[in-house]
Amino acid sequence: GEDVEQSLFLSVREGDSSVINCTYTDSSSTYLYWYKQEPGAGLQLLTYIFSNMDMKQDQRLTVLLNKKDKHLSLRIADTQTGDSAIYFCAEPSNDYKLSFGAGTTVTVRA
Amino acid sequence: DTAVSQTPKYLVTQMGNDKSIKCEQNLGHDTMYWYKQDSKKFLKIMFSYNNKELIINETVPNRFSPKSPDKAHLNLHINSLELGDSAVYFCASSHHTGRETQYFGPGTRLLVL
Numbered sequence: 189g190e191d192v193e194q195s196l197f198l199s200v201r202e203g204d205s206s207v208i209n210c211t212y213t214d215s216s217s218t219y220l221y222w223y224k225q226e227p228g229a230g231l232q233l234l235t236y237i238f239s240n241m242d243m244k245q246d247q248r249l250t251v252l253l254n255k256k257d258k259h260l261s262l263r264i265a266d267t268q269t270g271d272s273a274i275y276f277c278a279e280p281s282n283d284y285k286l287s288f289g290a291g292t293t294v295t296v297r298a
Numbered sequence: 299d300t301a302v303s304q305t306p307k308y309l310v311t312q313m314g315n316d317k318s319i320k321c322e323q324n325l326g327h328d329t330m331y332w333y334k335q336d337s338k339k340f341l342k343i344m345f346s347y348n349n350k351e352l353i354i355n356e357t358v359p360n361r362f363s364p365k366s367p368d369k370a371h372l373n374l375h376i377n378s379l380e381l382g383d384s385a386v387y388f389c390a391s392s393h394h395t396g397r398e399t400q401y402f403g404p405g406t407r408l409l410v411l
Contacts, residue, residue: 221400230403231402233401276341285354286400
């Protein structure tokens with residue numbers, strides 16, 4: 189995605205926290221999204237944050253939004269082997285499409 | 299029970315053939331999309347339809363023709379398939395606009411030989 193940037197790889201030990209970072213460009217975005225794609229599977233909506241929020245927590249997931257820097261992060265606490273997947277950050281780039289980052293491949297090692 | 303479904307899940311075909319992929323959503327959404335995911339996992343919008351009308355055609359070759367017979371269906375027909383068309387094609391839908399949450403189908407893995 190040309191407007192949304194993410195680092196490509198993250199390796200984390202089981203039980204540790206994972207932090208995936210993303211920068212976006214459209215300051216008028218109403219929602220920002222994290223999608224998860226497991227190997228050979230489709231895209232699953234993991235969580236989202238409304239643009240007037242700084243933080244959203246949902247069980248092991250914490251989303252932080254810094255609107256000034258256009259920076260979004262996803263923290264996964266107590267990372268498990270089932271968290272191994274590609275994580276995509278996405279923002280609406282107009283009324284009818286999502287722009288995706290290139291995806292961060294998270295590998296959880298024992 | 300399935301929200302957004304696609305058929306087929308896998309499609310293997312020869313160069314030059316014509317093929318179709320079907321998508322259906324039972325969420326009552328107004329807007330449907332086709333995205334392409336290439337071998338590097340980049341996801342890019344191809345088409346958006348709102349209430350059966352084409353809204354976005356993102357510089358996709360005219361060998362690709364989407365058709366929306368009704369709000370719940372968006373099919374993708376591809377003529378004269380080329381090797382570079384090999385990818386995973388995802389259908390998605392959202393309530394009204396793309397600024398609302400989009401729900402994705404399981405994907406159709408197309409391999410052109």
